[in-house]
Amino acid sequence: MTNLQRWLFYATLFAVPYLSVVLGTVQTQFTSKYLLHIQLLPLLLLVLFGLYSVWTVLYRTFTFNDCPEAAKELQAEILEARKDLIAKGFRFRD
């Protein structure tokens, strides 16, 4: 099953009972009482997923490690490498 098929599969699992309630094929006391809430359910889920996504991405962006020590270490090693390579007879082209 591809990812797309998997998503469609879950969407169908949701859509069948949802549509049967919204279109009135299935009617119970509960569904009649909360019909508006049920109708708005997909929108609510979408908004929740959106909020979760925005929160996750922003949180991960702000907690993305900066590594200034890695850059510093590299700069020092570049100097060391240049010295050592020149000592070995290498000619830098810059």
Added chain:
Amino acid sequence: MPTNAHKYSILLPTYNERDNLPIIIWLIVKYMKASGYEYEVIVIDDGSPDGTLDVAKDLQGIYGEDKIILRPRGSKLGLGTAYIHGIKHATGDFIIIIDADLSHHPKFIPEFIELQQKGDYDIVSGTRYAGEGGVYGWDFKRKLISRGANYLSQVLLRPNASDLTGSFRLYKKDVLEKCIASCVSKGYVFQMEMLVRARQHGYTIAEVPITFVDRIYGTSKLGGTEIVQFAKNLLYLFATT
């Protein structure tokens, strides 16, 4: 010294890396020598006009023809084919891919090897997104785009790895060959597809947190075309894998 019966072939595709090549090779030699693992570096230069190949030849003279192997190609032909070209000449049973622009530090290679041996993993991938991993030289916007793209890929593709677009990895040789053979995309998204294909084939993936120091020499590339290309390939992989 931790030695084993394996040999590690480090593939180094280059294009206009005249300034970076001597440094990256010096670093590879430094850390591989200290670790004691057997290795070779295969430089695949795609006809750089800046004389990268001449620099590579000089380095070969210093470090020896058994350690530095030159397998240049006439023109820029893409990363996937560069790896295939390199693998053909690799004498190791493990392949390590690393960028030549100094954004990946060779000090992590022994960590990759140790982790691979611990769990007999098929792939060990460097990750900027987990544990002590991170980046240097990225502003807020760049981080946001990177995190956003990564989140989207995680949601849509369910890979078994946190860093899909990284290109610092260790593969078993036959695993790399198989993954490349099943890849259709080129350029920036190629690395992402490699891990998606790995998941399809049922290969095991482990991760080592790495620090990513964005290009010190030269400029980094992330523009509108890259983002569009990324989105297109993401949807393609979503629909087909």
